[in-house]
Amino acid sequence: MDILIVAEHRQGELHRMTLEAVTAAQAFAVELKLSSAALVLGDDVDAVRATLAALDLGEVLVAQHERLRDYSSEAYTDALCQVIEREQPAWVFLAHTYQARDFLPRVSGRMGLPLLSDIIAYRSGGERPVFIKQVYSGRLSAELVSTVSVGQCLVSFQAAAYAADSVRAGSAAVRDFALELTAPVVGIQAEAPFQESAEAVDLAGADLIVSVGRGLGSEENLGVIKQLASALGAELACSRPVVDAGWMAASRQVGSSGQTVSPKLYLALGISGAAQHLVGMKGAKHIIAINKDAEAPIFDVADYGIVADLMDVAPRLTEALKAQ
Numbered sequence: 001m002d003i004l005i006v007a008e009h010r011q012g013e014l015h016r017m018t019l020e021a022v023t024a025a026q027a028f029a030v031e032l033k034l035s036s037a038a039l040v041l042g043d044d045v046d047a048v049r050a051t052l053a054a055l056d057l058g059e060v061l062v063a064q065h066e067r068l069r070d071y072s073s074e075a076y077t078d079a080l081c082q083v084i085e086r087e088q089p090a091w092v093f094l095a096h097t098y099q100a101r102d103f104l105p106r107v108s109g110r111m112g113l114p115l116l117s118d119i120i121a122y123r124s125g126g127e128r129p130v131f132i133k134q135v136y137s138g139r140l141s142a143e144l145v146s147t148v149s150v151g152q153c154l155v156s157f158q159a160a161a162y163a164a165d166s167v168r169a170g171s172a173a174v175r176d177f178a179l180e181l182t183a184p185v186v187g188i189q190a191e192a193p194f195q196e197s198a199e200a201v202d203l204a205g206a207d208l209i210v211s212v213g214r215g216l217g218s219e220e221n222l223g224v225i226k227q228l229a230s231a232l233g234a235e236l237a238c239s240r241p242v243v244d245a246g247w248m249a250a251s252r253q254v255g256s257s258g259q260t261v262s263p264k265l266y267l268a269l270g271i272s273g274a275a276q277h278l279v280g281m282k283g284a285k286h287i288i289a290i291n292k293d294a295e296a297p298i299f300d301v302a303d304y305g306i307v308a309d310l311m312d313v314a315p316r317l318t319e320a321l322k323a324q
């Protein structure tokens, strides 16, 4: 196969960003007339295999092994290197998740393969595809080209760069891949996945996000926002000043130095829309902004806007949601 998409999953569920990587791969495959396959690493992966087999892919490779029961960077590195060595894909695509950030550089280092990380788009048509990555807090775009003329290249895609909803359905053949994994040399044991603190949350997979900025005024007002988030069934997020003030944990910060999110709905309350914040949330499908200042830049990216005091609007939204 030409493109290998490495699937990420947890407790039998495919990570939404893997679907985004599949969307990227499907578009890339059509444009460059390439074949594509997905790879599932794990131990008990029936549900994930079934989800992937219902997509427009050439095939789904299933590599099961007891060492892959729980994620560990060592085992995933060993497994992916083995698959790449035997299958020789030209491109290996992944979502730019915490997991990929953890083990993909090891694969790159061990196999001497170029790694283009956190990619937001590509351009084909020239001699080699050009991959685009945001740098300097989203102010500039860097264009990256793999200089390896023959061989493979690893590419990870930023959250929301491609839409999970645009993934094409189909029917992929399933093939088992027999891994030969030996006992780990060092024996890294992963703890509970990607929880930076007791309050940590992986916002990248959230469908609904209620996010608050400095316009909140004080920590005491947070209760109103929590009630709104709970009525909506949404995750809570925030801008950086809210973290700096100690009102919320750093793991809930969205932006260039926080998380990149791609929910179906991003409700921004009292957030001005600075470039460093926008870079983390502008991929949201629908953005609703509530801000006292009609000139706030957040309204440039919002689909719907309310010029008002958030402390007036938030409780009324909560009431309306509860009444439904």
Ligand SMILES: Cc1cc2nc3c(=O)[nH]c(=O)nc-3n(C[C@H](O)[C@H](O)[C@H](O)COP(=O)(O)OP(=O)(O)OC[C@H]3O[C@@H](n4cnc5c(N)ncnc54)[C@H](O)[C@@H]3O)c2cc1C
Pocket: 137, 212, 213, 214, 215, 216, 217, 238, 239, 240, 241, 242, 253, 254, 255, 256, 257, 258, 259, 269, 270, 271, 272, 273, 274, 275, 276, 277, 280, 290, 291, 292, 293, 296, 308, 309, 310, 311
């Ligand atoms: C290297 C670097 C990295 C950074 N990384 C990030 C990052 O990851 N994430 C991030 O968010 N920022 C980041 N920043 C900070 C960023 O530049 C902005 O300062 C920040 O995003 C502003 O946050 P804010 O919109 O909450 O606050 P402000 O810009 O102060 O905006 C507050 C808004 O609330 C409105 N408001 C006030 N009161 C009310 C009210 N009662 N009702 C409704 N609206 C009201 C105001 O009109 C205003 O628009 C970074 C900065 C640097 C230099």
